[in-house]
Amino acid sequence: MKAKIRKIVILVEETRSEMGKTVEPPTRRAAAAAVIENPFAGRYVEDLTELMEIGEELGALLTERAVAALGIPGPSAESYGKAAAVGENGELEHAAAVLHPKLGTPVRKVLGKGAALIPSTKKRGGPGVPLDIPLGHKDAAYVRSHFDGMEIRVNDAPRANEILVAIAVTDSGRPLARVGGLTEDQIKGEDGLR
Amino acid sequence: MNDLKPLGLELAKLLVAELGGDAKVVEGYGKGAIVGANGELEHGALWHVPGGYAMREILNGAKAIVPSAKKVGGPGTRLDVPITHINASYVRSHFDAMEVGISDAPRADEMVLVLVMTTGARVHARVGGLKASDIKGEDGLR
Numbered sequence: 134m135k136a137k138i139r140k141i142v143i144l145v146e147e148t149r150s151e152m153g154k155t156v157e158p159p160t161r162r163a164a165a166a167a168v169i170e171n172p173f174a175g176r177y178v179e180d181l182t183e184l185m186e187i188g189e190e191l192g193a194l195l196t197e198r199a200v201a202a203l204g205i206p207g208p209s210a211e212s213y214g215k216a217a218a219v220g221e222n223g224e225l226e227h228a229a230a231v232l233h234p235k236l237g238t239p240v241r242k243v244l245g246k247g248a249a250l251i252p253s254t255k256k257r258g259g260p261g262v263p264l265d266i267p268l269g270h271k272d273a274a275y276v277r278s279h280f281d282g283m284e285i286r287v288n289d290a291p292r293a294n295e296i297l298v299a300i301a302v303t304d305s306g307r308p309l310a311r312v313g314g315l316t317e318d319q320i321k322g323e324d325g326l327r
Numbered sequence: 328m329n330d331l332k333p334l335g336l337e338l339a340k341l342l343v344a345e346l347g348g349d350a351k352v353v354e355g356y357g358k359g360a361i362v363g364a365n366g367e368l369e370h371g372a373l374w375h376v377p378g379g380y381a382m383r384e385i386l387n388g389a390k391a392i393v394p395s396a397k398k399v400g401g402p403g404t405r406l407d408v409p410i411t412h413i414n415a416s417y418v419r420s421h422f423d424a425m426e427v428g429i430s431d432a433p434r435a436d437e438m439v440l441v442l443v444m445t446t447g448a449r450v451h452a453r454v455g456g457l458k459a460s461d462i463k464g465e466d467g468l469r
Binding site: 151152177179181185216224225226229230232233234250252253254255256258263264265267269274275277280281282284307308309310311312314324325326 | 328367368369372373375376394395396397405406407408409411416417419422423424426449450451452453454455456466468
């Protein structure tokens with residue numbers, strides 16, 4: 134493996150009630166994050182291929198860990214998202230190299246399908262920076278009940294020469310979703326939008 | 328949702344004004360919500376329609392879905408608002424985000440509603456993928 138991983142952090146959220154109403158079954162989501170060494174920290178490098186390849190490795194690893202944490206088969210996942218925080222000696226572009234060129238394919242392999250764009254955020258920050266991973270339905274971005282986000286924070290990451298990379302998956306939409314719009318049972322799931 | 332439409336338009340116009348006044352310079356956008364502790368996450372979902380559609384209207388019918396993030400939090404909560412190209416979500420140079428927050432908001436009975444606009448790609452964008460100059464700009468994706 135090209136990625137030098139210092140640690141992996143998994144966060145699972147299970148929402149059982151909202152505003153006093155029971156959520157049955159509980160909505161569940163998991164974020165799997167890796168803290169990796171940034172091979173380009175501290176210098177301008179034009180060709181970021183090494184980070185793109187690391188992205189491919191992490192796409193597989195983190196998605197597998199996230200669905201395992203939920204105890205579901207990959208294809209049962211409903212929403213996904215990705216995010217990265219680059220430490221202070223890196224560029225935002227380092228996060229882009231990890232997240233965009235090669236990370237998506239292995240994610241979709243684990244989850245089976247995944248027609249929609251994988252929503253993402255990126256930032257540069259210090260250890261303990263909170264990172265919001267946006268979430269959207271994996272086959273149809275416009276499914277309104279599945280617009281969401283998950284915050285993850287790792288107190289000691291990213292260090293100046295590190296990158297925190299996170300992938301989130303859910304087994305459901307928002308708890309008690311009720312603002313209309315396109316619903317899951319209405320989707321075709323081919324164009325990635327509807 | 329309808330009550331928030333005027334706010335959506337007002338914020339979108341404010342953003343364009345802050346960026347110099349010409350809506351044509353806007354290339355990326357995003358939206359978000361932080362719901363105060365007495366609310367539900369679902370209250371933040373009410374911003375999708377008035378926030379998103381207001382921006383697309385002000386930006387001469389931008390085609391792409393407006394990406395979003397939401398959460399429940401206390402005053403000072405930070406939110407990363409995702410950003411993508413306004414006419415073609417898959418333009419790679421424009422995948423980005425902006426962290427926002429207000430130190431004394433939202434109070435428990437409040438919500439923070441956010442719109443973001445950008446005028447271009449990430450700095451030193453160089454990871455390939457679909458270019459803004461290559462888009463068809465019809466389906467909102469490519």
